[in-house]
Amino acid sequence: MSTTIAPQRLRAIREALPALVHAAYMNTGTAGPLPEPAADALQDAFAGQVARGRIGHTAFEEAHATASATRAELARLLATEPDRLALMHHSTDGLNAAALGLRWQPGDVVVITDLEHAAVQLVAGALRLRGVEVRVVRLAAACGGRGEQPTPGASEGEPAAVDPELAAALVAAQLRDGRARAVFLSHISYATGAELPLRAIAEAVHATGAAMVVDGAQGAGALAVRPADLGADFYTVSGQKWLCGPEGTGALWVAPGWEERLQPGAVGYYGATRMDTEGYYLPAPGARRLEVGTTFGPALAGWTASLRWLRGIGWEAIWARTYDLAERARTALLGVRGVELLTPPQHAGLVSFRIVGHTGEQVAARLGDKGFAVRSIPGWNAVRSSLGFFLEEAEVDRLVTAVQTLAGENA
Secondary structure (H helix, E strand, O other): OOOOOOHHHHHHHHHOOHHHHOOEEOOOOOOOOOOHHHHHHHHHHHHHHHHHOOOOHHHHHHHHHHHHHHHHHHHHHHOOOHHHEEEEOOHHHHHHHHHHHOOOOOOOEEEEEOOOOHHHHHHHHHHHHOOOEEEEEOHHHHEOOOOOOOOOOOOOOOOOOEOHHHHHHHHHHOOOOOOEEEEEEEOEOOOOOEEOOHHHHHHHHHOOOOEEEEEOOOOEOOEOOOHHHHOOOEEEEEOOOOOOOOOOOEEEEEOOOHHHHOOOOOOOHHHEEEEOOOOOEEEOOHHHHHOOOOOOHHHHHHHHHHHHHHHHHOHHHHHHHHHHHHHHHHHHHHOOOOEEEOOOOOEOOEEEEEEOOOOHHHHHHHHHHOOEEOEEEOOOOEEEEEOOOOOOHHHHHHHHHHHHHHHHOOO
16 A cells, blocks of 8 residues: 555545635644545435434434445444444543543552643543542653653753653553552543554453553544554544544544443443343443443434545545654754744644743634644643644645744844
């Protein structure tokens, strides 16, 4: 499979993404641009619901077929089986399903890291309300070396490389007393763009019998993801980001055997295959038992169309170009005086930075005025750019020039 996208092919890809005409679209990490095939599929499915109604056996069969098609595409992408996947409304939905399904006992511990999105922090907070102790691993030290606060004394220079051995040791230190039931962490840090060394960390986690729950919101679609090979027990997927699907789409991958060890925190019709009036029920096979209620069929139809469109472009080419564009921006920003780069060499699509003398919100707003769709990272005083495969090199170079201009104002 080719790992390059020819200029003519790139033009055709960009024409299928109408949102690109309005700005340099560099916020896929929040929501990717919707391709026309996805919009067409979503609109056709919704028009069918309006015209024919949403009841009757044909409507039910169509909904089942749509969900099955979505699972099949995701399974192909993640190199897994469809029954390993539960369809969710977003990545946070998957985190909650895993967290609430684990059998927590008094004295249990949940471990998270200092690189996590609010989704993981909130799930940990909900567990704290249930009496679970929350521990935070200062993992930024092993994944680029730059945390939420600016680095004292120096802003320029290459962030440190991700150190798998140190990362595993830092996590293991929080697991030594054997009280941790689960570790929640990101595949790709939403804040810095660092790719966390999941395999090394998984070895430390599994040595204690704890579960490793991975927030894959910034992973699937940005780089090759095979949850089983990463050592994950649970891996969440966001449909709206790098997979260019509608909001309200996502999934949770569950390692074989784990679904039977869970005590579901929420149940619903779609997660059961048989039930009776006395409260007995037979869970659906595989990860599907974690699905609770009706999903919006048109959104799934749109997401499936996006996945097929992306597969048609070629996943290997998408992943390679995503990395190359991010590395182009990252390398160029290293040479800009007054810029503190947060993204280490191990990354996938996200490049984050600070400009001395400016808040992240100010920089994001200024860049927005110049035609760059980027975002600030609350609490980090940083700006994050998402370098999707559909961008042109010239757009990346213009971003670097704009950042250099802003940084020069304080020189």
